[in-house]
Amino acid sequence: MDPISAAGIAISVASLSFQVFAGCVKGFVVLSSAQNFGKDASFLRTMLNVEEYRFIQWADTVGLTSPGGKMLPQINRGLADELMVQLRDRLDCVKLRERYSIDLQPANLTSQAPDNCIIGGSQAPDILASAVSDERRTEILAHAKLIERKTGLPKRLWWVMIEKSKFQDLVRDLRQIVDALWNLLEPMRLRELVQQVDRTLTAVVDMSHDIDALKGVQASLSLKTIDFPGEANLSAAVGLKVMREQLPDDGSDPARVKSLNHESIRPLHRNLLKQPTNRQGNGGSFIAEYDGKQVLCEAKPVHGRLKSKLRLRSTNLANLLALPKNPGFLTLSCLGFLEDVDEFVFLYEYPPGADTSIQPRSLQDLLRDKKTRPPSVTARIRLALEICRTILTVHTAGWLHKNIRSENILFFTDREKSGNGPDALTQPYLTGFAFSRADSPVEISDQASEDPLLDIYRHPKALGEPSDSYAMYMDHYSLGMVLTEIAEWCPLKFIIKNHVDVTRSEIDVPLSALAGVHAWLVRELVELGRIEFRMGEVYGNAVSWLISRKHGELKRHESTERLLAFQQFVNELGCCRV
Known part of the structure; x- marks a missing residue:
């Protein structure tokens, strides 16, 4: 032809x-x-x-x-x-x-x-x-x-x-x-x-x-x-967004609040909760028994003047976290919360297949463990990816976490596997949602407790009172701190010790020193290329972007572009092979 x-x-x-x-x-x-x-x-x-x-x-x-x-x-x-x-x-x-x-x-x-x-x-x-x-x-x-x-x-x-x-x-x-x-x-x-x-x-x-x-x-x-990468997390985010849009907010008509019928959570009874005898003070997380089953509890201190508003938010949060879980959305299933005089206590089930006789370990516990062999770059990238995917799902659904730190990332021992095997880091569950709220301008921002060990994870504009209204970029900053810990495989408090020592409780740490953590990290780790050296360019560039102060100046309508930029990083991280 x-x-x-x-x-x-x-x-x-x-x-x-x-x-x-x-x-x-x-x-x-x-x-x-x-x-x-x-x-x-x-x-x-x-x-x-x-x-x-x-x-x-x-x-x-x-x-x-x-x-x-x-x-x-x-x-x-x-x-x-x-x-x-x-x-x-x-x-x-x-x-x-x-x-x-x-x-x-x-x-x-x-x-x-x-x-x-x-x-x-x-x-x-x-x-x-x-x-x-x-x-x-x-x-x-x-x-x-x-x-x-x-x-x-x-x-x-x-x-x-x-x-x-x-x-x-x-x-x-x-x-x-x-x-x-x-x-x-x-x-x-x-x-x-x-x-x-x-x-x-x-x-x-x-x-x-x-x-x-x-x-x-x-x-x-x-x-x-067919299972396409990313669709599972997007599907989970849509499910959360559907529920979130139906929940009342701080500005809702009380009549509408009463008319909504969400049966995701059941009323809990305080007499069924057996708290540990060695629990000290209010707030924080602890393991307890509820109705004969092991549960993870997260206690949130509540000021009396905000109790009525925070009760509605806590109900909304419990409903969201009680939804059926997508395998890629690593959060615990919430049973509900109990109201005390000065705190709300959220109760969470252990993940399916978890050994309830063994207490979960936090990422911070693993970072401090010098007896265990440090994980490879491959394992650390996989760990960071799972954490980022869960946070991306939360943000896509229009929700803010407000308390991202290594202590709130938990690992549970599988009944069928060893806790120290190669899969030990593959299921990082994001917890610490007690201060979480919808990403909405009508939502009030309740302050977390002031503690230098916690404040080092917070964006400079989220420190002190009054602070700026909490926004997505502040969650991203906290995530950047956690990714820095994963890169260095060391708790943040020790990474920044040359700048500010928060390990000694008897010493008062000024807010100015805590706010200066950002500039010190950028100068000593990011600009000198230490993160890239340990984890590669994709990871290093992402940490630089996540902790960048300039993103705090983004206007409200630009939040979608920031969300998509974060999604792009998650996609790029998912393509990394080491």
């Missing part, structure tokens, strides 16, 4: 692939823009739009939307075309009634409500509008000559029969086909695609307050047929 003929065939094949792709996009548009979705409009449309976005991102990755419309040579084009034909067939509104018992029909012009009239929520906002815009859809369909550019998107149809469960069956089938298309990619391109989609969905979850739409994202993620 001569070269010109071969080139012509290649162009026609590429054109055919684009036509099938555009036909799928048209199917998504027709279904998602149809009127009369009913009361579940936001939920159902979001589920559909997530799959449309994932499909178009795949097409961008393989080159279908490039000027030439030609797929990457590494892609099995025949299989890709076959899968897209299946996808287009599933989106065919003529076949929906037969397959899923849902039906679309042309609108009756005499009975259809005006487009600007909201019927059963059918005009619910699309939280993914910025991900796949109408302009992008129009461009794709016009290029395939499926519409005239001047006439815009296809005419809206009308749902005459739609059932939530049947529509979810449709989306499940679409998800399976899109997952199969994703799996045609080489591992590196697949990882980049997963990270790009997760980045967009993370921003959507962070900025959205539409509960039904968030539930739609959550439902879409739950339909996965």
